[in-house]
Amino acid sequence: MSKDRSGSRAAGVLWEGVQRLLAQCPAAEPDGTGGASVVDLGGGTGGLAVRIAALGHRVTVVDPSPDALAALERRSAEAGVTDRVRAVQGDAAxxxxxxxxxxxxxxxxxxxxxxxxxxxxxxxxxxxxxxxxGLLSLLVAQWTGAVLARALSGHLAQALELAAGPDHRWGPADPLLRRFDRASATDLTERAGFTVTAVEGTRAFSDLVHSSCAESESDLALLHRLDAEAARSEELLSAAGHLHVHARR
Ligand SMILES: C[S@@+](CC[C@H](N)C(=O)[O-])C[C@H]1O[C@@H](n2cnc3c(N)ncnc32)[C@H](O)[C@@H]1O
Incomplete structure (x- = not known):
C-alpha cells in the first residue's frame, strides 16, 4: 500500500467512527487534564491508542504480546504521550x-x-x-468482503472456501479463526449484553481498488468518499473487509 493510501486509512471511516464515539465521552480539558478513560483490548502496537492519547484521553492497552507492548511504549514516547498511555500485558479472559x-x-x-x-x-x-x-468500538473482519478481495486477486479456491467453509476461513493456514457478517457480529454483541447503535463497513473500496487505479490526490479523495458511501449503505456494506460495530453497555 502506498504512503497516500496509508494516509487515507488514517483519515478513513474507522477513525471517523472512533472520533464520533470519543465525542460522546468526557472531553479532555484544554490544559491536558481530564479526558475519557479508554481501554484498547488487543491494542497491539498502539497505532490507535497513541492517536487517542494525543487527543488528551487516557488509554490502557491490554495485549498478551510483550513485543507489541514494547513497540507501543516506543511509539507513545515518540509521540510524547507516555503519561496518558498504560501498557498492560494480559488476555481478554x-x-x-x-x-x-x-x-x-x-x-x-x-x-x-x-x-x-x-x-x-x-x-x-x-x-x-x-x-x-459506556461505549464499545468493535472491529471485526467480514467474510463477504474477504471473498470479493480473494476472488478479485485471482485466489478463486480460497474465495470459495471463504464463502462456503466453516467459520469463513480460506483454509487451515488462515491466521483468522473466524470471520463475521453484519448479522453474526450484531448477534454476538447483543448476546454479550450490549445495545448495538451502528454498524459501518470500513475501506470497502480502498481494499478492492488496485493502487495503480487510484494514485492522484483527487482519485484518493474519491476513493475515500466511496468508502464513506459504502460504510452506511445496507447493500454496499457487504463489500467491506471489516465491520465497525458501535454499541452501548
Ligand atoms: C490483528 S491484531 C489487532 C491489533 C490492533 N487492535 C489493531 O486493530 O491494529 C490482534 C491483536 O490481538 C491480540 N490478542 C491475541 N489474542 C488475544 C487475547 N486472547 N486477548 C487479548 N488480545 C489478544 C494480539 O496480540 C494482537 O495484538
Whole structure:
C-alpha cells in the first residue's frame, strides 16, 4: 500500500467512527487534564491508542504480546504521550483482574474476536470493564468482503472456501479463526449484553481498488468518499473487509 493510501486509512471511516464515539465521552480539558478513560483490548502496537492519547484521553492497552507492548511504549514516547498511555500485558479472559470493574468510558476491541478462542467470553469481559452506558468500538473482519478481495486477486479456491467453509476461513493456514457478517457480529454483541447503535463497513473500496487505479490526490479523495458511501449503505456494506460495530453497555 502506498504512503497516500496509508494516509487515507488514517483519515478513513474507522477513525471517523472512533472520533464520533470519543465525542460522546468526557472531553479532555484544554490544559491536558481530564479526558475519557479508554481501554484498547488487543491494542497491539498502539497505532490507535497513541492517536487517542494525543487527543488528551487516557488509554490502557491490554495485549498478551510483550513485543507489541514494547513497540507501543516506543511509539507513545515518540509521540510524547507516555503519561496518558498504560501498557498492560494480559488476555481478554483476564480483563476482570487486570482492570477496575465498570471503569472505562470507551473500550476498543479491534481485530481481536477473529483470533481469540472464545469471542463471546471476550465481549462479556469487555462489557464488565465498561461503566454503565459506556461505549464499545468493535472491529471485526467480514467474510463477504474477504471473498470479493480473494476472488478479485485471482485466489478463486480460497474465495470459495471463504464463502462456503466453516467459520469463513480460506483454509487451515488462515491466521483468522473466524470471520463475521453484519448479522453474526450484531448477534454476538447483543448476546454479550450490549445495545448495538451502528454498524459501518470500513475501506470497502480502498481494499478492492488496485493502487495503480487510484494514485492522484483527487482519485484518493474519491476513493475515500466511496468508502464513506459504502460504510452506511445496507447493500454496499457487504463489500467491506471489516465491520465497525458501535454499541452501548
Ligand atoms: C490483528 S491484531 C489487532 C491489533 C490492533 N487492535 C489493531 O486493530 O491494529 C490482534 C491483536 O490481538 C491480540 N490478542 C491475541 N489474542 C488475544 C487475547 N486472547 N486477548 C487479548 N488480545 C489478544 C494480539 O496480540 C494482537 O495484538
Amino acid at each position: 483476564d480483563l476482570a483482574v487486570l482492570l477496575p470493574e465498570a471503569g472505562a468510558d470507551l473500550l476498543l476491541c479491534h481485530g481481536v474476536l477473529e483470533v481469540v478462542e472464545d469471542p463471546l467470553a471476550a465481549l462479556r469481559s469487555a462489557h464488565a470493564a465498561l461503566r454503565p452506558q
